Amino acid sequence: MHDEDYKRRYVFGADYGTSEFKYGPITQGERPLAVENRGYFPEKSVLSQIMGADHEVVVGKDVTLFLESGAELATRLVYPMREGIVMKDDARAWKVVKELTHYALEEFRPKGWGFNGFYVVAALSAVAPRYMYERLFEIFDSMAKEVGLVHSATIIPQPLSVAIAHKKTSCVVVESGHGNTQLAPISRAPIRGAVVALNRGGSDANAIMAEILKDAGYGDLAGEEALVRKVKESLGLLPADLDPAISFAKSNPEAVRAVYAVPGTRLKIELAENSWTRFLVGEYVFNPNHEIFQSYFKRGMPRPKDTKLGDVVFYGTMDVAEAIITAVEKCPVELQPLLYSQILLSGGNFSWKVPEKLKGICVDSTTKVKRMMTEKGIENVEVNMASEPQYSVWRGCIVYGYAVPAGYNWSWEKMEGWMNFYK
Amino acid sequence: MVLRTVLERALTNYMSKQGLRFEGGSMEEGVLRFVGNGFAYVVKVLDEMGGRPELISAALESAFWAAKGERAYILVPRNVASMDELMAIRLHGIGLLLHGTHGLEELPPMVKHIGKDETQTSVKYENASHVIERIEKLERFVQRINEIDTLVSRLERLEALYGKLSDRLLAFGDVRPSHVKTAVADKSNNSADTKTELPSFMKDNPWLDILAEKGPFNA
Ligand SMILES: Nc1ncnc2c1ncn2[C@@H]1O[C@H](COP(=O)(O)OP(=O)(O)OP(=O)(O)O)[C@@H](O)[C@H]1O
Numbered sequence: 221m222h223d224e225d226y227k228r229r230y231v232f233g234a235d236y237g238t239s240e241f242k243y244g245p246i247t248q249g250e251r252p253l254a255v256e257n258r259g260y261f262p263e264k265s266v267l268s269q270i271m272g273a274d275h276e277v278v279v280g281k282d283v284t285l286f287l288e289s290g291a292e293l294a295t296r297l298v299y300p301m302r303e304g305i306v307m308k309d310d311a312r313a314w315k316v317v318k319e320l321t322h323y324a325l326e327e328f329r330p331k332g333w334g335f336n337g338f339y340v341v342a343a344l345s346a347v348a349p350r351y352m353y354e355r356l357f358e359i360f361d362s363m364a365k366e367v368g369l370v371h372s373a374t375i376i377p378q379p380l381s382v383a384i385a386h387k388k389t390s391c392v393v394v395e396s397g398h399g400n401t402q403l404a405p406i407s408r409a410p411i412r413g414a415v416v417a418l419n420r421g422g423s424d425a426n427a428i429m430a431e432i433l434k435d436a437g438y439g440d441l442a443g444e445e446a447l448v449r450k451v452k453e454s455l456g457l458l459p460a461d462l463d464p465a466i467s468f469a470k471s472n473p474e475a476v477r478a479v480y481a482v483p484g485t486r487l488k489i490e491l492a493e494n495s496w497t498r499f500l501v502g503e504y505v506f507n508p509n510h511e512i513f514q515s516y517f518k519r520g521m522p523r524p525k526d527t528k529l530g531d532v533v534f535y536g537t538m539d540v541a542e543a544i545i546t547a548v549e550k551c552p553v554e555l556q557p558l559l560y561s562q563i564l565l566s567g568g569n570f571s572w573k574v575p576e577k578l579k580g581i582c583v584d585s586t587t588k589v590k591r592m593m594t595e596k597g598i599e600n601v602e603v604n605m606a607s608e609p610q611y612s613v614w615r616g617c618i619v620y621g622y623a624v625p626a627g628y629n630w631s632w633e634k635m636e637g638w639m640n641f642y643k
Numbered sequence: 644m645v646l647r648t649v650l651e652r653a654l655t656n657y658m659s660k661q662g663l664r665f666e667g668g669s670m671e672e673g674v675l676r677f678v679g680n681g682f683a684y685v686v687k688v689l690d691e692m693g694g695r696p697e698l699i700s701a702a703l704e705s706a707f708w709a710a711k712g713e714r715a716y717i718l719v720p721r722n723v724a725s726m727d728e729l730m731a732i733r734l735h736g737i738g739l740l741l742h743g744t745h746g747l748e749e750l751p752p753m754v755k756h757i758g759k760d761e762t763q764t765s766v767k768y769e770n771a772s773h774v775i776e777r778i779e780k781l782e783r784f785v786q787r788i789n790e791i792d793t794l795v796s797r798l799e800r801l802e803a804l805y806g807k808l809s810d811r812l813l814a815f816g817d818v819r820p821s822h823v824k825t826a827v828a829d830k831s832n833n834s835a836d837t838k839t840e841l842p843s844f845m846k847d848n849p850w851l852d853i854l855a856e857k858g859p860f861n862a
Pocket residue numbers: 236237238239240241396397398399421422423449452453454456566567568569570571572573610
């Protein structure tokens with residue numbers, strides 16, 4: 221009981237997201253802190269050694285300090301993850317992960333007596349290979365031995381965490397971030413071997429947005445990532461059905477006209493007679509197989525490819541409904557109806573908004589998925605969107621750490637339990 | 644090379660814009676002092692001749708001033724060191740003023756460090772007797788904690804004993820002693836209390852039970 225009380229007091233959640241690392245202890249309440257998942261490797265010098273500032277890598281708010289000072293970004297600024305994965309041999313990336321972990325835990329080191337380290341629950345992508353688990357446990361081990369910040373640790377897949385945060389015990393979690401999309405059926409635990417991954421995410425919607433900008437005469441802006449992303453989030457639309465939406469746009473050009481004013485500049489982006497292409501952006505996320513996309517591939521827009529990372533195949537152009545069905549059909553038959561009735565969408569790439577005057581023509585992501593499923597003959601589908609999707613992974617980590625008994629030891633076979641470092 | 648008088652004027656101008664008043668010192672000594680905002684400010688001035696060794700000793704000297712609770716700055720020629728090296732100094736809460744052909748400019752102000760540094764330096768520079776006093780206080784605390792630990796383990800043993808006793812009492816039939824009931828009622832009250840403090844995503848979460856059953860013998 222003693223251990224259990226201690227554990228509950230010191231649960232710490234850590235969501236290793238591709239663009240942001242979200243972290244904090246249970247006492248944080250509803251929301252974690254977030255910091256960009258990146259590190260800066262300053263030039264080594266006698267001076268920095270004498271000043272005791274000879275950290276090999278700087279993370280967190282201090283990075284901004286270096287950026288403002290006009291540092292060399294290309295070689296010194298490291299983003300450790302691509303699509304949720306840290307490469308095995310990327311030494312600098314692992315140094316960033318370690319430093320961020322230390323930074324986050326240190327920020328919450330309790331004052332006073334009786335603290336023997338946190339019970340850390342870390343969340344990794346559902347497609348993270350085993351070596352990432354091993355390396356992360358090594359990091360926690362050194363956080364225990366070198367700085368006394370970790371008592372025990374466990375690692376769970378992000379979709380499980382999302383399901384827990386949304387109180388759904390049987391569901392299919394569809395998590396779509398910037399780089400890729402993961403689908404994970406869950407029934408009281410992740411269902412093994414049923415994860416499906418798509419090699420498509422918000423960055424692919426950016427790619428088609430960039431092409432559209434070129435066609436509309438903004439070729440000079442098409443190379444600016446951050447701007448293209450903003451334009452996409454503001455002008456991109458998700459059609460209920462692509463063909464009728466395009467015909468609607470062509471006969472009602474005024475209804476689909478919109479302007480994006482770039483903040484802090486005089487620049488206004490307006491697609492004019494190309495405004496109908498706004499529908500292509502959202503559609504492409506859900507289904508890139510429409511013939512209209514062929515012309516974009518032909519002129520050089522990269523076609524999402526099937527790739528293999530470890531044991532997992534990332535499908536390039538499989539549509540979202542097909543991916544859900546593929547995942548569900550890997551599960552026991554008696555579970556399948558239950559899973560279809562609890563589909564949970566999460567991640568920024570599902571945040572499509574419906575403008576008032578385009579209601580019916582445009583839809584939100586849950587409606588879109590439901591329609592696509594019905595077209596494929598799957599009935600009784602219920603789709604929900606995660607609220608505050610950026611925080612749900614962390615929230616699930618906190619619940620997990622609070623509930624899983626302190627005495628349950630890590631098992632590599634089951635991939636659950638606590639790895640104890642406090643001796 | 645920038646004329647010392649020009650530099651001095653630029654510095655005094657800059658500091659007065661920050662609401663600071665000149666207090667003393669001169670360019671010849673290489674140190675100028677200012678006051679304002681409830682702090683004393685010391686600016687160490689370096690010229691182009693000194694180079695890196697001068698910068699290192701200025702950084703160390705400034706670190707001492709900062710430790711004494713003064714706001715320390717170093718005024719350096721723009722190209723004396725790389726930006727990363729200057730940042731190593733900046734990260735210690737020492738301000739950096741750069742001068743060059745475009746006049747005088749301060750390196751980005753720190754986000755959070757000033758607050759942190761203040762607490763650090765105040766801890767470092769308390770006098771010895773104060774420290775001893777605190778150690779003694781801590782020792783008394785440790786002793787208290789040991790006493791509490793003993794009490795806790797006695798309490799745990801008593802609880803276990805109580806559990807066994809009430810089990811046996813129950814075995815005598817349906818007659819439950821009244822105090823057992825209150826003990827049970829108290830407990831559920833307690834857990835209700837802690838529930839109201841739980842964040843929304845924890846409340847009535849069915850996963851709490853599923854996960855609590857996990858263990859080597861279950862699941
Ligand atoms: N309103 C919106 N409409 C369309 N896309 C959006 C909108 N808001 C965010 N996005 C897209 O969602 C993606 C980011 O999603 P998310 O934050 O889940 O990514 P992530 O890489 O998984 O981040 P992390 O890994 O840090 O969790 C980006 O491509 C972004 O452009």
